[in-house]
Amino acid sequence: MSPRRQSVTLADPVGTDPLWCEEYGYGLGRPDGILVLKYRSAAVLEFSEGRQDFLHQLYWSSDGMLATRYGSRTQFVGPREAFWAHRAVTHEVRAADRQSVYRICLREVPEGLVGLRAGAVSVDPEAARLIEAVCRPGHDEDAALAARTRIMAGLGPGAADFVGHHATGTGFALAVARALSHDPGDEAGLAEWAERLHISVKTLQRDFEREFGMPYSKVRTKLRLSTSRVLLETRPVAEVAHRVGYSSPSAFISAFTKEYGCTPGRYADRRAAADA
Incomplete structure (x- = not known):
């Protein structure tokens, strides 16, 4: 089917700001069909837990963190992962403003x-590339259905899949980064992570430089600040600072301002004004 691009307003996002939704459907009605909806909004994008889905859902963002909830468990998911929800399973997914969500x-x-009802899953680089590829006007249906097969094969549920899909070095740094993306408030330092992995601090730091081109401390800061953007529109600054691992609101404000050029409070005010 030909994809169609339209402006829609979801029934359950925060605020009343309309968002763009591009729909790409191939082989619809067939067991091997696929429907991909690409969303982007000027406000927080939320898929609330009141959803009644009759299809299995996979949420992935190429440019930011997703805040997810299944039952009583809250988890954050980075770009190298997606959030999976089996059909009819109650769940919630949130993204920050100006973030693309597939x-x-x-x-x-x-x-x-x-056997997995809901949770974070690994997306290998080729599967991620193909998700974006099928969301382009004029994509051939046969090619898209072949891409669907490869996308499904590129999904894995565990830490081993994540490391296997993405590691170029030993995989230690990626394992730590995955854990931090799920819980950016984890206070463990590099030495503690090295002890947990039974390796030297030097080996782990070297692996971070190899995998990310930056030290552990900078990777952790970027994950924390990226996650904070998903929370700021609905949570006070002090609560967000604690949730993403800062010892004080002032330390969080300083780091956020350095990264984004404005304070978290001003950022939240701008988003609230955009929603008004």
Whole structure:
């Protein structure tokens, strides 16, 4: 089917700001069909837990963090992962403003995710590339259905899949980064992570430089600040600072201002004004 681009307003996002939704459907109605909805909004994008989905859902963002909730568990998911929800499973997904979110709707469960009701899953680089590729006007349907097969094969549920999909070095740094993305408030320092992994601090730091081109401390800061943007529109600054791992609001404000050029309070005020 030909993709269609339209401006829509979801029933459940925070605020009343309309968002762009591009729909790309291939083989719809068939077991091997795929529907991908690409969202982008000037306000917080929220898929609330009141949803009644009759298709399996995979949420992925190429340019930011997703805040996800399933049952009583809250988890953050970075660009190298996606959030999976089996059909009819209650869940919630939130993204920051001006962030692209891809929602992939499937009739079949990917082989690697059989038995998983909901949670963060690894997306290998080729699967990520193909998700973006099928969301382009004029994409051939046969090619898109072949891409769907590869996307499904590129999903994995565990830490081993994550490291296997992405590591160029030993995989130690990626394992730590995955844990931090899920819980950026973890206070463990580099030495503690090295002890948990039974390696030297020097080995772990070297792996961070190899994988990310920056030290552990900078990777952690970027993850914390990226996550904070998802929370700031609905949570006070002091609470967000604590949630993402800062010992004081002042330390968080300083780091946020250095990264984004404005204070978290001003950022939240701008977003509130955009929603008004």
